[in-house]
Amino acid sequence: MMISAATTTEGGASLPLDGEVDARHGPILYMEDVSVSFDGFRALNHLSLYIDDGELRCLIGPNGAGKTTLMDVITGKTKPDSGSVFFGQTIDLLELDEPAIAQAGICRKFQKPSVFDALTVFENLELALKTDKRTWPTLFHRLNNEQRDRIQDVLETIALSGQQRQLAGALSHGQKQWLEIGMLLMQDPKVMLVDEPIAGMTHQEVERTAELLLSLQGQHSIVVVEHDMEFVRSIARKVTVLHEGSVLTEGTMDEVQNDTRVIQVYLGG
Amino acid sequence: MKLQDLTKDKTYTTVLLALASVTLLIPLCNLIFPEDSALHFSAYSVSLIGKYLTFALLGLSLDMVWGYAGILVLGQGAFFALGGYAMGMYLMRQIGTRGVYGNAELPDFMVFLNWTELPWYWYGFENFGFAMLMVLLAPGLLAFVFGWLAFRSRVTGVYLSIITQALTYALLLAFFRNEMGFGGNNGLTDFKDILGFNIQSEAVRSVLLMMTGLSLIGALLLCRWIVNSKLGRVVTAIRDQESRVRFLGYRVELFKLWVFVFAAMLAGLAGALYVPQVGIINPSEFSPLNSLEIVIWVAVGGRGTLYGAIIGAVLVNYAKTVLTGLMPDAWLFCLGGAFILVTLLMPDGIVGLLRRRAKPKPTLNATGGQPA
Numbered sequence: 001m002m003i004s005a006a007t008t009t010e011g012g013a014s015l016p017l018d019g020e021v022d023a024r025h026g027p028i029l030y031m032e033d034v035s036v037s038f039d040g041f042r043a044l045n046h047l048s049l050y051i052d053d054g055e056l057r058c059l060i061g062p063n064g065a066g067k068t069t070l071m072d073v074i075t076g077k078t079k080p081d082s083g084s085v086f087f088g089q090t091i092d093l094l095e096l097d098e099p100a101i102a103q104a105g106i107c108r109k110f111q112k113p114s115v116f117d118a119l120t121v122f123e124n125l126e127l128a129l130k131t132d133k134r135t136w137p138t139l140f141h142r143l144n145n146e147q148r149d150r151i152q153d154v155l156e157t158i159a160l161s162g163q164q165r166q167l168a169g170a171l172s173h174g175q176k177q178w179l180e181i182g183m184l185l186m187q188d189p190k191v192m193l194v195d196e197p198i199a200g201m202t203h204q205e206v207e208r209t210a211e212l213l214l215s216l217q218g219q220h221s222i223v224v225v226e227h228d229m230e231f232v233r234s235i236a237r238k239v240t241v242l243h244e245g246s247v248l249t250e251g252t253m254d255e256v257q258n259d260t261r262v263i264q265v266y267l268g269g
Numbered sequence: 270m271k272l273q274d275l276t277k278d279k280t281y282t283t284v285l286l287a288l289a290s291v292t293l294l295i296p297l298c299n300l301i302f303p304e305d306s307a308l309h310f311s312a313y314s315v316s317l318i319g320k321y322l323t324f325a326l327l328g329l330s331l332d333m334v335w336g337y338a339g340i341l342v343l344g345q346g347a348f349f350a351l352g353g354y355a356m357g358m359y360l361m362r363q364i365g366t367r368g369v370y371g372n373a374e375l376p377d378f379m380v381f382l383n384w385t386e387l388p389w390y391w392y393g394f395e396n397f398g399f400a401m402l403m404v405l406l407a408p409g410l411l412a413f414v415f416g417w418l419a420f421r422s423r424v425t426g427v428y429l430s431i432i433t434q435a436l437t438y439a440l441l442l443a444f445f446r447n448e449m450g451f452g453g454n455n456g457l458t459d460f461k462d463i464l465g466f467n468i469q470s471e472a473v474r475s476v477l478l479m480m481t482g483l484s485l486i487g488a489l490l491l492c493r494w495i496v497n498s499k500l501g502r503v504v505t506a507i508r509d510q511e512s513r514v515r516f517l518g519y520r521v522e523l524f525k526l527w528v529f530v531f532a533a534m535l536a537g538l539a540g541a542l543y544v545p546q547v548g549i550i551n552p553s554e555f556s557p558l559n560s561l562e563i564v565i566w567v568a569v570g571g572r573g574t575l576y577g578a579i580i581g582a583v584l585v586n587y588a589k590t591v592l593t594g595l596m597p598d599a600w601l602f603c604l605g606g607a608f609i610l611v612t613l614l615m616p617d618g619i620v621g622l623l624r625r626r627a628k629p630k631p632t633l634n635a636t637g638g639q640p641a
Contacts, residue, residue: 102518114513116506133519135527139500
């Protein structure tokens with residue numbers, strides 16, 4: 001009894017309801033003047049970034065430019081020293097913690113594929129399913145037909161239908177990456193933050209990942225961090241270059257690649 | 270569901286059947302066969318087996334929280350002892366005027382301390398139902414408050430283990446104090462009746478064994494149901510990748526708290542069944558060493574399997590009974606040695622060995638659940 005009381009107060013409060021994200025008058029995600037320091041090192045330096053609804057955006061930048069820190073700030077893992085981060089017009093992400101942000105509709109794929117090795121592919125997706133995630137409802141949760149169909153759909157999208165009963169630990173590196181993308185899809189997010197999705201993939205897998213991401217834009221806003229320039233070129237409409245914790249420039253891949261500052265940063269000139 | 274489910278189920282069924290037969294046959298034998306028959310169990314051995322079963326229940330509770338949620342609790346004995354004290358308080362109130370001082374209200378040790386009235390926290394313990402509620406609530410509440418603070422501040426790993434150890438040690442020191450009103454060093458003992466029946470009688474011993482067996486079977490079924498529920502899978506996921514689960518939208522601290530409180534209540538129940546069968550509860554039950562022993566039972570049996578904890582608890586405690594009879598000083602060395610051997614040679618414990626035998630070549634792409 002005591003647990004359920006705590007669950008409702010902690011889990012139920014301050015979570016924005018579905019559909020409450022208000023992106024009618026501007027970007028779905030915006031960060032303004034955000035700074036983060038770790039022991040004197042400025043990981044983000046007065047960074048401002050705007051992501052539009054349904055956009056597919058690529059973030060590039062040399063190591064230490066602040067790409068992962070930026071994702072940490074958006075998902076609530078790191079609280080910035082200053083600045084503001086809003087989801088739509090109304091949701092202040094700095095007031096929410098990781099689970100609340102995830103439930104609000106911002107989901108993240110990690111750089112290192114993070115799937116649950118001890119569970120099957122199907123169970124991995126089941127855990128990610130968008131549903132009541134408090135303790136007691138989770139204990140009594142049974143999948144209904146609609147939810148099963150949804151899992152099967154996602155399994156097909158990520159080409160793992162044949163492996164659904166296999167333990168996720170037994171998947172190849174590339175398959176784990178896809179499974180994690182599938183876990184994002186199960187959460188039906190408004191914003192997907194995708195950190196290095198093609199690491200460890202074969203050429204064919206890379207192509208299919210590009211197709212997958214392209215097919216998802218429009219329905220979801222997607223932010224991709226990637227080092228592989230060819231891959232970025234194949235998917236990006238708009239590229240943001242980060243350098244030393246702030247935005248160096250933004251534009252199409254061609255514009256960015258011809259920008260002298262970008263060339264300098266990458267070549268260390 | 271999982272790939273070893275078939276063999277797993279076989280052992281699981283065996284353990285359940287073994288528990289059911291112990292629960293039914295031993296009390297039955299005592300009823301049917303006369304005292305001089307070879308099939309008649311002495312009151313001593315009935316209590317001994319009953320004690321093993323309470324330890325098995327305690328081991329099971331630790332396996333839930335350690336084997337599945339990955340929280341290595343080094344103070345599980347504290348919850349066991351609290352449940353035991355709650356039961357002990359009921360049994361003390363049952364003594365009534367038959368104590369040495371013949372005081373109907375106050376237990377002997379309070380009269381001895383010149384106390385004139387019952388402390389408020391002893392109120393209600395003359396009522397069996399209330400005492401049983403406290404058996405679950407006292408450990409549950411402690412686990413709730415402790416776990417709430419610890420998990421919310423994201424204390425994990427070895428730090429959490431050490432704090433749980435400190436918790437049980439603090440309780441040990443507190444319960445030693447006479448002013449606490451729990452009998453100090455001597456604890457609670459000299460019990461006479463339980464629900465009006467003589468606690469020393471063989472029939473009551475048999476019933477207590479039966480109750481313990483039934484509780485253990487019920488707890489095993491319940492734990493298995495929980496582990497196979499979605500909550501069980503979330504908890505397993507937390508064990509392996511805590512932060513990932515948080516980013517899926519689950520409040521990790523509440524799931525840990527849920528399992529922690531549940532396990533504490535199970536441990537409390539085990540303690541309540543233990544006390545009437547051994548006839549005493551004293552602060553030594555809070556000793557950190559006891560809690561470490563529970564970890565060794567589960568490790569020896571095989572953690573994360575539920576029935577492994579039961580097998581481990583019974584085997585290690587049987588070995589303890591035999592060895593402390595033969596060479597009392599050697600027991601701790603044997604226990605430590607067993608722990609090192611298990612850690613080095615059989616990380617999955619006895620159950621792991623059984624499984625490897627049953628399935629020499631585990632294939633990874635088995636479409637689990639289907640017989641090969």
